[in-house]
Amino acid sequence: MDASFVALEQRNAPMHIGSILIYDPSTAPGGFVRFKDILAFFESRMHLSQTMRQRLVKVPLNLDYPYWIEDPDFDLEYHVRHVALPKPGDWRQLCIQAARIFSRPLDLTRPPWEICVVEGLDNIEGVPKGSFAMITKMHHAAIDGMSGIDLMDALHTLRPDDPAPPASQAWRPDRVPDPLGLFLKGYVRAWLNPWRQTGVIAKAAPGLYRAAKGLVTNEFSLNTAIAAPRTRFNVPVSPNRVVEGRTFSLADIKALRALSPGCKINDVFLAIIGGGLHRYLTAHGQLPESSLTAMAPISVRAEKEKNTMGNQVSAMIVPLGSHIADPVERLAYVHEQTVRSKAMTDAIGARQMTEMSKVSPALFMALGAQLYTRLGLANYVKPPFSTVVTNVPGPPVPIYSTGAKMISMHGLLCLTDGLALGHVVQSYVDQATIAFTACRKAMPDPEFYSECLQASFADLMGALAAGASPPAEKAAPRRKRKSKASVAA
The missing domain is CATH 3.30.559.30 (Nonribosomal peptide synthetase, condensation domain)
Structure with missing residues (x-):
């Protein structure tokens, strides 16, 4: 299923999902958040997500599904960007900016995600002045809705000043696989696929019945x-x-x-x-x-x-x-x-x-x-x-990023x-x-x-x-019983 989202990727149809997240920085230390604070916060929490530093490696001729590896060239500042809305900075402007960002495909030679920090939200109803937004993009091959929530957990805390838990071990990048080795491995798996299909069909048979x-x-x-x-x-x-x-x-x-x-x-x-x-x-x-x-x-x-x-x-x-x-x-x-x-x-x-x-x-x-x-x-x-x-x-419950309280979230x-x-x-x-x-x-x-x-x-x-009553349930049509003569016929 992950590979299907990679296969569907087209210039007119990039296969990423994301969110518009809005934050109030008044809860952060000092009452404000700088872009470099966001970078430092993310850097301290990279080890909490399996997704953030992994990139795709495709098999030659698409003979097998792509593989995930720990990117040896990972660069956090490539993935986290920074822009500001012109005045007045209203909701419609933020949506237009999000649409433009979301229209651009991700670079699948890097870990397939981006976060754009947007300042200048000074005219959105219910949003305090000085707030900022994060427009997130992540390829659907990497996450679904529920694993996206897990990713949100990795980049947020339950209190403004919660420190990041220490990493259990140092992060180690992978070596990029040799294309010939990937081709041979895919060739073998292609021959084994009919046996895997037989097993899945056997497990699915009771459900189909x-x-x-x-x-x-x-x-x-x-x-x-x-x-x-x-x-x-x-x-x-x-x-x-x-x-x-x-x-x-x-x-x-x-x-x-x-x-x-x-x-x-x-x-x-x-x-x-x-x-x-x-x-x-x-x-x-x-x-x-x-x-x-x-x-x-x-x-x-x-x-x-x-x-x-x-x-x-x-x-x-x-x-x-x-x-x-x-x-x-x-x-x-x-x-x-x-x-x-x-x-x-x-x-x-x-x-x-x-x-x-x-x-x-x-x-x-x-x-x-x-x-x-x-x-x-x-x-x-x-x-x-x-x-x-x-x-x-x-x-x-409320969650925080770089000490700033998240006040709303809209999915893309x-x-x-x-x-x-x-x-x-x-x-x-x-x-x-x-x-x-x-x-x-x-x-x-x-x-x-x-x-x-x-x-x-x-x-x-x-x-x-107005106290509207639920509509009356329609009686189910009664099935006519067949006569013995018709059954015999």
């Missing part, structure tokens, strides 16, 4: 996985990005669960996004009759895999209820559909779905990803889903052909954020979509304040 049984008994349906309508977001992407986001009270998000019995916090977020898309596409005269769907990543990272690199995720596809105008009905619909989608994912086994991806031949995967982009197949292939909504829980996503809009839902202390990354060509008006998300949230809050 449970999935087939669930389809026969109508416990869940494949319709949600194959019914995504084509929209303006299911096209080849341009190299340019837009980013935006909204912040909500986490207590309000939790309260909205009362509008649908058994509803989860994630269902509320999905319904807000569905309502935002309903408003946005209606305004553009492009609202499909059927619901847009979202691919929702699911972490399968075990406790023992914390702080490890790479991706341990599976996914389920859920409808967003974008075709439903009423907010309460939309939330009930989303909840019902997520229960069905989760049942199917549980039947197959999320972990087994991830394991199956690990035996894809590296060469064919790389060629397939490149052909998909170069032939423009996103214009012709039916989209498997309309957008991505990934939910990443953040710290429930990579896009690829056929997927021109992605959302990141995050929680931090008492707030929740919905941030989105979009292709600038597919969404030239990100502020308007941000307003649509805010209005969708307001619709739900208005329904809650």
